[in-house]
Amino acid sequence: MAKLKDFKKLRDQWLKDPKVRKEYEALKAEFQLAEEIIKARAKAKMTQAELARRIGTKSTAISRLESPNYGRASISILKKVAQALGCELQIRLVPKHQ
Numbered sequence: 043m044a045k046l047k048d049f050k051k052l053r054d055q056w057l058k059d060p061k062v063r064k065e066y067e068a069l070k071a072e073f074q075l076a077e078e079i080i081k082a083r084a085k086a087k088m089t090q091a092e093l094a095r096r097i098g099t100k101s102t103a104i105s106r107l108e109s110p111n112y113g114r115a116s117i118s119i120l121k122k123v124a125q126a127l128g129c130e131l132q133i134r135l136v137p138k139h140q
Contacts, residue, residue: 072110082127096126
């Protein structure tokens with residue numbers, strides 16, 4: 043869990059740069075998805091390899107899901123990940139703030 047805390051500190055530092063913040067905002071959903079998977083996997087005390095075994099894939103596929111640059115996660119794979127991690131997949135559309 044320490045790695046996740048270290049990442050949050052580093053992310054906050056990076057987001058002080060307006061260019062980085064702009065790119066982060068453009069990819070916000072991808073970053074949120076990656077972070078949610080990482081947090082749930084860490085809470086379940088599961089490695090990428092273990093999660094991959096549980097859903098019938100390779101650890102490289104989990105690595106891609108945990109990368110904000112991937113952006114191609116299907117709902118069916120997210121359902122499998124959620125179930126393997128003891129979670130429920132929820133998808134919401136939230137109005138933008140004006």
